[in-house]
Amino acid sequence: MPHDEIEILEERRNQVFRKGEGAASGEIACGKRSAAGSVSQRACVFCGSRVVLYPIADALHVVHGPIGCAAYTWDIRGAHSSGPQLHRNSFSTDLQEKDVIFGGEKKLAAALRELIAACTPKAAFVYSTCITGLIGDDVDAVCKTISKETGIPVIPVESPGFSGTKKDGYRAACEAIYKLIGTGDISGISPHSINLLGEFNIAGETWIMKDYFRRIGIQVVSCISGDGRVDEIRRCHGAKLNLVQCSGSMTHLAKKLTDDYGIPFQRISFFGIEDTAAAIYGAAGVFGDPEIESRARELVKEELLKIQPELRRYRKILKGRKAAIYVGGAFKAFSLVRALRSLGMRTVLVGSQTGNPQDYEQLKELCDPGTVIVDDSNPLELAKFCLEKDVDLFIGGVKERPIAYKLGIGFCDHNHERKEALAGFEGMINFAKEVHASVMSPVWNYVPRRANRRQERMAA
Amino acid sequence: MLDLATPTISERSALKINPAKTCQPIGAMYAALGIHSCMPHSHGSQGCCAYHRSHLTRHFKEPVAATTSSFTEGASVFGGMANLQQALINIFSIYNPEVVAVHTTCLSEVIGDDIPTIIKKAREEGKIPEGKTVIHANTPSFVGSNVTGYSNMCVGIVNYLAEKSGESTEAINIFPGWLDPSDMRELKRLAEELGVKYTLCPDTSDVLDLPQTGVYEMYPKGGTPVEAIKRMGDAIKTVALGEFTAHAAAQKLNDKCGVPFEALDAPIGLTNTDLYIDALRRIAEVDVPASIDAERGRLLDVIQDIGQYFHEVPVAIFGDPDHVVAMTRFAIELGLKPKYIFSGATGRAFENRVHAILDGRFPDAIVKQQGDLFELHERIKADPVKLILGNTYGKHIGRAENIPLVRFGFPILDRVGHRLFPTVGYRGAMHLVEKISDALLDQRDRTCPEEWFELVQ
Numbered sequence: 001m002p003h004d005e006i007e008i009l010e011e012r013r014n015q016v017f018r019k020g021e022g023a024a025s026g027e028i029a030c031g032k033r034s035a036a037g038s039v040s041q042r043a044c045v046f047c048g049s050r051v052v053l054y055p056i057a058d059a060l061h062v063v064h065g066p067i068g069c070a071a072y073t074w075d076i077r078g079a080h081s082s083g084p085q086l087h088r089n090s091f092s093t094d095l096q097e098k099d100v101i102f103g104g105e106k107k108l109a110a111a112l113r114e115l116i117a118a119c120t121p122k123a124a125f126v127y128s129t130c131i132t133g134l135i136g137d138d139v140d141a142v143c144k145t146i147s148k149e150t151g152i153p154v155i156p157v158e159s160p161g162f163s164g165t166k167k168d169g170y171r172a173a174c175e176a177i178y179k180l181i182g183t184g185d186i187s188g189i190s191p192h193s194i195n196l197l198g199e200f201n202i203a204g205e206t207w208i209m210k211d212y213f214r215r216i217g218i219q220v221v222s223c224i225s226g227d228g229r230v231d232e233i234r235r236c237h238g239a240k241l242n243l244v245q246c247s248g249s250m251t252h253l254a255k256k257l258t259d260d261y262g263i264p265f266q267r268i269s270f271f272g273i274e275d276t277a278a279a280i281y282g283a284a285g286v287f288g289d290p291e292i293e294s295r296a297r298e299l300v301k302e303e304l305l306k307i308q309p310e311l312r313r314y315r316k317i318l319k320g321r322k323a324a325i326y327v328g329g330a331f332k333a334f335s336l337v338r339a340l341r342s343l344g345m346r347t348v349l350v351g352s353q354t355g356n357p358q359d360y361e362q363l364k365e366l367c368d369p370g371t372v373i374v375d376d377s378n379p380l381e382l383a384k385f386c387l388e389k390d391v392d393l394f395i396g397g398v399k400e401r402p403i404a405y406k407l408g409i410g411f412c413d414h415n416h417e418r419k420e421a422l423a424g425f426e427g428m429i430n431f432a433k434e435v436h437a438s439v440m441s442p443v444w445n446y447v448p449r450r451a452n453r454r455q456e457r458m459a460a
Numbered sequence: 461m462l463d464l465a466t467p468t469i470s471e472r473s474a475l476k477i478n479p480a481k482t483c484q485p486i487g488a489m490y491a492a493l494g495i496h497s498c499m500p501h502s503h504g505s506q507g508c509c510a511y512h513r514s515h516l517t518r519h520f521k522e523p524v525a526a527t528t529s530s531f532t533e534g535a536s537v538f539g540g541m542a543n544l545q546q547a548l549i550n551i552f553s554i555y556n557p558e559v560v561a562v563h564t565t566c567l568s569e570v571i572g573d574d575i576p577t578i579i580k581k582a583r584e585e586g587k588i589p590e591g592k593t594v595i596h597a598n599t600p601s602f603v604g605s606n607v608t609g610y611s612n613m614c615v616g617i618v619n620y621l622a623e624k625s626g627e628s629t630e631a632i633n634i635f636p637g638w639l640d641p642s643d644m645r646e647l648k649r650l651a652e653e654l655g656v657k658y659t660l661c662p663d664t665s666d667v668l669d670l671p672q673t674g675v676y677e678m679y680p681k682g683g684t685p686v687e688a689i690k691r692m693g694d695a696i697k698t699v700a701l702g703e704f705t706a707h708a709a710a711q712k713l714n715d716k717c718g719v720p721f722e723a724l725d726a727p728i729g730l731t732n733t734d735l736y737i738d739a740l741r742r743i744a745e746v747d748v749p750a751s752i753d754a755e756r757g758r759l760l761d762v763i764q765d766i767g768q769y770f771h772e773v774p775v776a777i778f779g780d781p782d783h784v785v786a787m788t789r790f791a792i793e794l795g796l797k798p799k800y801i802f803s804g805a806t807g808r809a810f811e812n813r814v815h816a817i818l819d820g821r822f823p824d825a826i827v828k829q830q831g832d833l834f835e836l837h838e839r840i841k842a843d844p845v846k847l848i849l850g851n852t853y854g855k856h857i858g859r860a861e862n863i864p865l866v867r868f869g870f871p872i873l874d875r876v877g878h879r880l881f882p883t884v885g886y887r888g889a890m891h892l893v894e895k896i897s898d899a900l901l902d903q904r905d906r907t908c909p910e911e912w913f914e915l916v917q
Contacts, residue, residue, distance in 0.1 A: 034506060036530045036543045037550030044507025066566050066601035067476060067804075068483030072511035074853070085462035089834075094476040095602045100570060110474035118470060130505050130567040131602065134536060161505035162531040162567055379525055380555070383676040398514045402523045406676040448674035 015375040017360070019367050039378040042353045044161035046129050047073075048169020051416070052249050053125050053157065053176065055200050056228035057081035060121040062091045064108050064139060065129030069161075070094075077416040079200045081227050082207070086119055095131060105137050112146045112154060122230035123153040125176060133160030153230075155179050166328075167354050170249035177224060177233060178256055184231060186238025190219040192287045193239045197254055197265070198246030201226025202416060205423035209270055212424065216284060216295040224250065237261045241286050243268045243279065248329035248354050269331065270423040271431075272339030273304065273311075303425035311342070314432040319344035321392040321439055326374075326382060326400055327414055330355030330363060336395055336414065337366050343432055348389040351377050379403050392439050408447035410438035463860040465837035477834035478853065480778055481804025483601035484609030485563050486512040487638065487705075489526055491613035492561035494644075494662020496683030499557040500526040503544055503573065504565025508601075519871040520641070520668040521879060525678050527551050527560075531567055540573045545582050552589050555678060558686055562596040563613060569600035593686055595620035605805050606870075607704045607780050610638045614709035617661065617689060624693035624717035631657040632743050633695045633719065635709050637702025637726055637782050638870065639884060641669035641682075646882035647701075647727070650737065653752055656744040659688050659695065669879055693717030697743045701736065702726045702782035703813060704805060726782050727884045728892075729790025730759060736885075755886040762890055763794060766897045769917070770795040773900065778802040778836055778850040779869035781810045781829075787849055787868065789817050790889065794896070798822055799845050802831035833857065847900060862907075864899035868892070 034040035046065075050073045053061065063070035070092030081087065093111050095104050112124060124146075128139050139156045147154040158172045194213065199206055206226035213220050222228070222236035242254045242265035254265035264286070268279035277300045284296035323345050325336050330352040337347045350363060351374030363373055372385050379399075386394060386407055394404035397415030404411040412434050414422065420430040444450045464477070485502060489512045492500035502509035509528035516524040527550075529535070529543040544562070551560055562575055575596040582588050597616035599609040614635065634651065636644050645665040651658045666682025692698075692713060698721035700710035710721035722743075727736035733756075741748055775796045777787050781803045791798050798818065803810050810829040818825055826839065837857045840848075848854045848865045852873040858865035872878045877895075882888040901917055 034528075034530045035546075035550055037501075037527050037547030037554075038530070039525045039527050039555065040506060040510075040530070042506055043510035044505045047507045047510065066483050067479050067481060067605070068486070068508070068511065068601050070476070071479050071482035072515055074478065075856075086464070088462055089464055090476075090478050092476045092479060093474060094479070095566075097600070097603050100566075100602050107474040114470075114472055114475055119464065130531075130536075130565070131570060134567065134570045161507045162536045163533055165506075379523055379676065380678060398517055399510075399523070402517055402521055403676050405521075406523060406670065406672065406674075408672060408674045447672050452674075 016381070017364070017373040019364055019369050019371045019373065034376055039380070040376060042376060043166050045164050045166065045169035045172065046127060046159040046161045048166035048249070049127060049157045049159035049173040049176070050169070051077070051200075052170055052173035053225060054087055055079035055081070055225040056125070056230065056233070057087045058084040058122045058229055059087065060091065060115055060119055060124040061087055061127070062093070062108075062111060062115065062124060063127045063129065064093045064104065064132050064137070065095055065127075066131060067092050067094045069127070069129045077200075078202050078419065079226060080204050081201075083229075086121060091115060100131065100135055103135060103137055104132065105142050108137065108139065109142050109146060112142070113149070116146070116150045116152065121152065123155060123180060125155050125157050127157045127159050129159070130161040133163060153180055153183070165354065167248065171252050174250065174253035174256070177253060180230060180233045181257070182234075182237050182261075184234025186235045189221055189235070189238035191240060192217060192289065192292060193219040193221050194241045194243055194283055195221050195236045195239045196223040196226070197242050197244045198248075198250030199223055199226045199270075200246070203418055203421040205270070205421045205427065208421055208424040208427060212280060212299060213283070215299055216280070217292050218283060218287070224253070237263070239263060241266065241283060243283055245270060246329055247331045267331070269335040271332070271335035271427065273342055273425065273428050274338055275335050276424050276428070307425050307429050310429055311432055314436050315342070315344045318432075318436060318439060321345045322348045322389060323393040323395060324349035324382070324386050324389065324391045326351045326377060326394070326396040328353050328397070330359030332414065333363060334366060337363070339428065339431060342428070343435060345393070345435075347371060348391060349374070349382075349385045351375060383407060393435060408444065408449035410435070410441065410444070412438055462856060463837075465834060465841050465860075467838065467842040469835065469838050469842070476832045478837075478856070479804055479832050480802055480836070480853070481605035481780070482515075483566075484599035484604055484606060484612065485565050485601060486515060487606040487609030487611070488561070488563035488597050488599045488613035489513075489524075490516060490638065490664070491610045491617070491662050492563070493524065493667050494664040494683055495559050495561065495617065495689070496685040497558035497679040498683060499551055499555055499560050501547060501551065501560050501562045502526060502528045502565060503540060503562055503575065504529060504567045505531045508565045515871060516668075518873045521876065522668045522670060523676060524668070525555070527555070529568070536567060536571060539571055540568050541578050541581075544573070544575070544578050545585075545587055548582050548594065549587050552592055557592075557679060559593040559595065561613065561616070562594065563599045563609065564597075565599070566601040569598065569602075593621070607638060607782065607805055610705045611708045614662065614706065615712045618692070618709050618712045618716065621686060621689040622693040622713055622717055623690045625691075627694055628696065629657070629659075629691050629694045631659055631691075631695050632740060633692045633698040633710075633713065634658050634660045635698060635700040635706040636660060636662070637700070637705035638780060639701075639726065640870075640878050640882070641665040641667065642878065642880060642882045643884040643888065645669070646885045646888055647736075650752065650885050651740060653749060654737070654740050654744065655746050655749075656740045658740075659692055660684065661689055661692060693719060695719050697721060699724060699736070699739045699743070703785065703809065704781040706782075725789070726786040728783070728786035729889050730756075730793050730886075732786050732789060733885050733889060752886070759886040759889050759893070762893050766893065767795055769897060769900050772797045773847055774799040774845040775847040775849060776800040776802070776836060776840060776845045778831070778833065778848075778854065781805040781813075783869040785810070785813050785817065788814055790892070791849065792817070792821075794893070796847070798825050799843075800836055800839055801825060801827045802833075802836050803829055804831060806830050847896065849896075864903045866892075866895050866899050
């Protein structure tokens with residue numbers, strides 16, 4: 001199908017916005033369920049819960065359902081652990097037809113008993129799936145029984161796939177985590193202490209952030225959930241401040257911690273120079289300790305000096321290149337737009353799977369005129385806009401990568417499958433390197449899209 | 461530690477750890493992609509469709525488009541009829557495929573959605589445009605495995621589309637079973653080399669092994685066209701390659717249109733390829749050209765050249781049943797010693813089939829259906845092998861036990877070769893010989909004492 005013939009699905013018309021066109025106050029429609037029959041890039045409630053809880057490395061993660069839900073989430077995410085690797089195995093009750101008819105509770109109980117005895121985890125998360133929701137298994141009751149028997153927290157995760165969107169899965173994960181919070185001893189926690197929420201240690205990013213805070217004298221009580229540990233989560237209510245990195249997944253938890261424990265939170269991003277510096281200064285400023293603030297300034301200065309020369313080199317090469325961004329949460333998109341700007345690049349297409357109206361308002365303000373903004377997009381739309389805008393780089397996840405490559409466009413994974421840490425100052429250099437490697441790859445000299453252009457130029 | 465296994469085989473009554481299979485719908489989605497201009501449609505929650513697409517994309521490194529009914533709380537109570545009908549309207553009006561291939565999920569199966577009735581109703585109400593096709597397969601995730609789903613969709617394709625007009629096409633139907641596009645391309649090349657008229661169905665070559673063209677096409681040029689599928693009912697015979705993924709559809713075509721079939725294994729290795737070539741030769745009454753004879757000869761030659769390093773090397777083979785069955789036979793042909801033969805697939809048929817191939821020659825071999833990779837790991841720890849043949853999920857075991865893994869089957873999430881080079885046919889076998897010998901010799905070169913390290917092998 002030629003791209004100029006592609007229409008936008010009528011139901012989706014309000015989910016696409018072009019800055020500088022139409023009513024200035026026109027709101028992008030979002031938070032809608034995907035239209036049935038759309039090739040949506042979105043996933044389900046289970047997926048939302050699974051991605052948030054997955055990095056808790058010393059917990060058992062048991063998927064109560066048919067095999068697929070566990071198979072597709074087996075070790076697919078580079079959420080590194082500095083210790084236990086239990087989370088990287090796949091545990092499933094592998095429900096069969098007879099379980100669907102007679103119920104799977106006994107099977108679940110047996111599975112949990114066997115596993116807890118064999119793996120001695122610190123806690124167990126039991127994910128319900130579409131089918132457990134439907135056949136009426138009382139997962140809560142099973143969890144309670146096993147918890148009593150084994151003496152470890154066995155926590156049900158309310159995540160039947162159909163019961164909402166991926167966002168509802170984030171919420172269910174927050175609720176599950178919340179059951180652990182408040183059960184640990186908080187003595188000895190520094191008055192200058194924080195939790196990192198919504199940070200998953202993909203490619204070791206948590207370690208970069210923890211290092212910054214250590215250097216300026218702030219204790220990280222718990223990271224939820226990157227390189228996560230059950231005992232740290234249990235005492236995270238002793239921290240004085242929460243920093244929320246992935247706001248889509250963890251704002252709910254942060255709000256609960258504010259309401260119940262009076263812990264304030266800040267929405268931060270450790271992606272890009274400006275945002276990283278802002279996050280460090282923001283946290284440092286909370287404690288009213290001039291020494292911490294001065295160390296923060298020192299750290300930012302030191303790190304910036306380290307990366308500036310290399311960054312300048314990349315900026316020179318990448319200046320004026322155009323990028324498309326399609327990511328899960330919109331907050332990540334803000335950082336990406338800014339980070340690309342610091343590389344001299346322009347964002348001409350930006351969208352997310354799960355942004356909310358405020359997010360899109362902010363994106364509109366942030367972006368240049370003419371930028372296309374989309375909510376819950378699909379491959380045809382993305383391909384159409386990429387070609388129309390003639391982008392040099394696509395930033396997205398696993399499903400977007402091959403589309404970009406088919407079009408002959410550079411790609412950078414900013415999702416679960418990224419292999420380089422992109423957080424913090426050194427992350428900015430990694431990002432610049434990755435963008436540079438992709439955009440400047442020699443292969444683009446030979447792909448039809450660019451080769452034709454060269455010929456056209458030569459003919460002109 | 462990533463390595464959870466101990467050298468004792470744990471008794472487990474109710475649990476899979478590190479599965480050697482996945483669920484039905486992904487197989488149905490893959491089979492449907494082998495129809496030209498087909499949109500696979502997942503009738504269930506949004507997550508199923510997203511997971512299947514991501515998983516297929518990780519294996520093929522290609523865009524995989526598929527749609528979903530996006531079930532909600534409401535649909536799970538009142539049934540998914542409205543969702544599917546709305547989906548059909550949207551799919552045809554926007555994505556405009558020739559065919560929509562609906563498969564169910566655990567959710568829609570438990571709700572009890574009657575897909576044929578919903579399709580019929582949609583057609584009566586004009587929601588399916590004139591000339592467009594909608595087919596379906598029931599693929600409950602709690603029955604069988606990914607290969608069952610593939611097989612069920614192939615049966616669905618035959619059931620909905622194949623017709624008998626009485627006028628013979630003089631062609632042979634080739635049902636490839638679950639193979640990679642590179643394999644399907646090789647099956648076609650061999651048929652063409654033989655000068656045989658054929659219809660390969662499904663056919664994912666030129667759908668999921670696309671060249672870089674600068675264009676994203678939702679429906680690339682490959683896939684078996686609906687017209688060709690219709691005419692499969694007028695073929696001389698069907699050659700079905702794989703008991704678990706191809707035979708059921710061949711049986712269905714026989715029942716429906718009276719097309720007889722030959723039930724073979726996937727043509728992986730020497731004998732299995734011989735059987736494929738011979739079946740085509742006999743049915744089409746053609747002579748095998750010298751070019752194919754020469755390919756076969758080159759395969760034999762390379763096995764002679766390097767076969768000394770294969771002799772009685774204990775090997776673990778795991779994956780989808782048709783792949784494992786065929787590979788077990790090839791392993792024996794190479795002189796390897798099959799020790800653990802595991803599949804996640806359900807049913808005794810797999811074990812029976814493998815035992816028939818082992819034919820009592822490997823009394824210590826452990827053959828296991830419904831196995832998982834945790835048990836395989838425990839067994840390897842207790843009594844090691846020197847080579848693992850299987851998909852990417854074997855890499856945890858390979859690393860923990862320092863055993864080379866030669867990737868084959870589905871899924872391969874971390875290498876690219878399977879997209880380019882076939883494993884079927886004599887050429888595929890040569891490619892496998894190269895990969896296996898490279899793996900064994902690289903391992904030897906890396907680990908043997910210096911005095912045993914030699915330049916010439």
